[in-house]
Amino acid sequence: MPNTNPQISDNFDALIVCPKCDAIHRVRALETGARARCARCNEILIAPRLRSFSQIIALSVAVAILMVGAIFFPFLGIAASGLSHASSVLEVALAFSGPILGPISLLVVVLIILIPFLRAMALIYALWPLATGRRAFRHAAVALRAAEALRPWSMAEIFIIGTTVALVKVAGLASISLGPAFWAFCAMVIVVALSDNFMCRWTVWKALEQRS
Amino acid sequence: MTLTARRAGLVGCRTCGRAWPLGTAQCGRCGAALQSRDAKSMQRVWAWLLAGMMFYIPANIYPMLLTRTLVDTTENTIVGGVIELAKHGNVGIALIVFVASIVIPVLKFLAISYLGLAVHSGRPLRRYHLHAQLLEVVDFIGRWSMIDVFVVAITSTLVQLGFVVNVNPGPAAAAFALSVVFTMMAAQSFDSRLIWDRMDQFRDE
Numbered sequence: 001m002p003n004t005n006p007q008i009s010d011n012f013d014a015l016i017v018c019p020k021c022d023a024i025h026r027v028r029a030l031e032t033g034a035r036a037r038c039a040r041c042n043e044i045l046i047a048p049r050l051r052s053f054s055q056i057i058a059l060s061v062a063v064a065i066l067m068v069g070a071i072f073f074p075f076l077g078i079a080a081s082g083l084s085h086a087s088s089v090l091e092v093a094l095a096f097s098g099p100i101l102g103p104i105s106l107l108v109v110v111l112i113i114l115i116p117f118l119r120a121m122a123l124i125y126a127l128w129p130l131a132t133g134r135r136a137f138r139h140a141a142v143a144l145r146a147a148e149a150l151r152p153w154s155m156a157e158i159f160i161i162g163t164t165v166a167l168v169k170v171a172g173l174a175s176i177s178l179g180p181a182f183w184a185f186c187a188m189v190i191v192v193a194l195s196d197n198f199m200c201r202w203t204v205w206k207a208l209e210q211r212s
Numbered sequence: 213m214t215l216t217a218r219r220a221g222l223v224g225c226r227t228c229g230r231a232w233p234l235g236t237a238q239c240g241r242c243g244a245a246l247q248s249r250d251a252k253s254m255q256r257v258w259a260w261l262l263a264g265m266m267f268y269i270p271a272n273i274y275p276m277l278l279t280r281t282l283v284d285t286t287e288n289t290i291v292g293g294v295i296e297l298a299k300h301g302n303v304g305i306a307l308i309v310f311v312a313s314i315v316i317p318v319l320k321f322l323a324i325s326y327l328g329l330a331v332h333s334g335r336p337l338r339r340y341h342l343h344a345q346l347l348e349v350v351d352f353i354g355r356w357s358m359i360d361v362f363v364v365a366i367t368s369t370l371v372q373l374g375f376v377v378n379v380n381p382g383p384a385a386a387a388f389a390l391s392v393v394f395t396m397m398a399a400q401s402f403d404s405r406l407i408w409d410r411m412d413q414f415r416d417e
Contacts, residue, residue, distance in 0.1 A: 020408075021214075023215065023217075108365055159362050166362075170370055173371065
């Protein structure tokens with residue numbers, strides 16, 4: 001179909017299409033902290049934040065460090081009738097074994113450890129050159145797209161709620177102690193949420209386009 | 213009427229929001245595949261939804277948790293586990309597990325089927341806004357069903373007290389985890405623009 005609409009110039013750069021409902025909008029420069037929403041479906045389209053690239057990088061580094069702590073320190077300890085047992089997050093994730101349940105172990109490791117970690121790494125890789133004013137690294141777009149696509153599959157916060165439920169379940173049987181890894185994990189959940197909050201897709205993709 | 217990318221002879225990138233001439237296959241900015249309307253999306257939605265529903269059946273029939281003590285073995289299904297928790301006075305926690313493992317999955321099956329049928333029927337949707345919001349809610353809330361899988365994993369690692377009590381995950385844990393993953397895929401495959409297109413039909417008439 002030829003482009004016959006007089007409202008649309010050939011300058012596609014000045015347009016933004018809503019990913020949810022396909023409505024077209026003309027991009028206007030926004031003040032930091034302001035939000036542009038889709039006129040049709042109310043989806044947030046542009047939401048620039050102050051120094052968002054450096055903020056996301058800093059928070060992603062924090063996620064990586066907390067994750068290392070969360071993996072290697074004891075997560076929960078249990079003591080009952082003279083016996084005690086401490087488990088790390090990896091042990092929890094690998095609780096399922098056998099031919100049917102084994103793959104579920106793998107899934108849990110991927111959802112609570114691998115994906116949050118990979119997302120943090122991908123964001124650092126894509127945004128580092130942009131924050132320091134250099135040319136984007138090769139395949140930065142692939143890294144950024146992966147980080148966005150993996151967002152719903154990063155389930156650390158659900159794991160924390162699951163831990164709370166399990167604690168209540170087991171509390172009658174034995175006394176439970178929370179290890180440092182539990183708190184590292186909680187902190188990581190908050191940091192991931194903060195980091196995602198700083199993400200304005202439009203700003204990031206625009207910057208990446210100009211610097212590659 | 214709102215001007216959509218398709219009406220203007222354009223296609224929008226769902227990842228980065230850039231507009232391209234209709235027919236462009238790949239976004240030149242972010243590299244994502246472009247499709248004005250994802251024609252195969254409904255097929256994928258139904259396939260994932262069906263798989264998710266199929267796995268939800270064994271997830272409820274087979275035991276989620278096997279508890280072995282010196283004297284006997286108890287097997288708890290999802291519903292059994294909820295009842296057990298409620299019996300011990302943990303009504304709040306029982307409610308969390310009930311909502312995450314029963315209410316959310318069942319409502320998700322119903323919601324996605326309903327939206328799918330609405331798109332297929334071709335009838336204009338009067339309350340397109342509510343339909344679009346329903347899809348958004350389903351998309352947002354589906355991942356929380358994973359709670360019970362994590363609870364089983366944590367409980368069984370935690371209670372390794374050897375000869376006193378031994379807790380092991382049952383086959384339902386695997387079925388349930390897969391059911392959650394498949395329904396998440398179904399919700400993500402759903403092209404919400406198909407719902408908004410119905411609004412244009414409604415306005416046109």
